[in-house]
Amino acid sequence: MAFTLTFRLRVYLTILIVILSVGMIGLIITENFSPLDAFYFLIVTIATVGYGDLHPITPAGKILVIAIIITGVGCFVGLAANTIEDMINERERKVRLEKLNMIIGVFFSEVGVKLLKKFSTHDPAISEIRSALLVSNNWSDADFVKASAAPNKYVSHLDSRTVPLEELHGFLAHHKGFLLALLENPQLIEHDRFTPLLQALFHLTEELLARETLTGLPETDYTHLSGDINRVYGLLITEWLSYMKYLKLYYPYLFSLAMRTNPFDAHASAIVR
Numbered sequence: 001m002a003f004t005l006t007f008r009l010r011v012y013l014t015i016l017i018v019i020l021s022v023g024m025i026g027l028i029i030t031e032n033f034s035p036l037d038a039f040y041f042l043i044v045t046i047a048t049v050g051y052g053d054l055h056p057i058t059p060a061g062k063i064l065v066i067a068i069i070i071t072g073v074g075c076f077v078g079l080a081a082n083t084i085e086d087m088i089n090e091r092e093r094k095v096r097l098e099k100l101n102m103i104i105g106v107f108f109s110e111v112g113v114k115l116l117k118k119f120s121t122h123d124p125a126i127s128e129i130r131s132a133l134l135v136s137n138n139w140s141d142a143d144f145v146k147a148s149a150a151p152n153k154y155v156s157h158l159d160s161r162t163v164p165l166e167e168l169h170g171f172l173a174h175h176k177g178f179l180l181a182l183l184e185n186p187q188l189i190e191h192d193r194f195t196p197l198l199q200a201l202f203h204l205t206e207e208l209l210a211r212e213t214l215t216g217l218p219e220t221d222y223t224h225l226s227g228d229i230n231r232v233y234g235l236l237i238t239e240w241l242s243y244m245k246y247l248k249l250y251y252p253y254l255f256s257l258a259m260r261t262n263p264f265d266a267h268a269s270a271i272v273r
Contacts (some may be wrong), residue, residue, distance in 0.1 A: 030061040046072040054215035116263035165214040
């Protein structure tokens with residue numbers, strides 16, 4: 001499990017290193033300890049082991065050791081306690097992210113992949129990006145990084161006048177409760193990309209539901225809806241790639257199905273051939 005030092009841990013560690021460095025130099029000067037003996041004495045003192053085989057003799061050495069005990073023991077205990085606390089928090093965070101990825105998986109199974117299929121079918125410029133999205137079992141991390149850069153350079157050209165709005169309206173209306181439940185899930189705060197996608201998708205749903213009819217609209221309104229659709233489309237592509245990478249790393253059997261039903265593959269089929 002990956003573990004990174006928090007700011008508080010870095011502060012404790014820095015202070016402890018300073019105390020050890022100053023203490024070693026001070027003991028070498030005042031007590032004529034060797035560097036190894038000075039380091040050994042500081043460790044057993046700060047760790048409250050205190051074997052007693054080494055001890056300061058000079059007044060200056062005793063004062064130095066008193067200062068080290070006052071500052072070093074508390075710092076050592078704080079460092080140990082915070083390390084354990086952060087390790088527990090990291091483990092809990094990993095569990096929350098695992099649950100979040102399960103939620104994302106349900107989203108793509110119920111809504112995401114179907115929307116990508118609908119949008120890519122009506123994307124006149126899909127040929128510009130299709131090859132970059134044909135994920136295969138041979139992809140490495142570098143391939144996913146390269147593919148993730150493609151959507152950022154790609155400008156989608158979905159036109160709300162050519163997208164079947166009534167069909168899209170019905171699909172999103174049917175899944176509105178599902179989308180709302182996802183938005184209300186507190187675990188989504190852990191994911192800084194998926195939440196904007198849900199917000200954009202829910203906004204598009206509200207836009208479509210707010211109109212009594214989706215035919216004969218003014219050109220300005222079609223342009224507005226096109227912007228909403230393209231926003232969702234771009235976010236969907238980026239998040240789908242991230243999800244595919246996650247499946248390949250942790251769930252190869254789910255990745256196999258997701259790869260065979262790739263919404264950007266015109267010949268995609270769940271049937272294994």
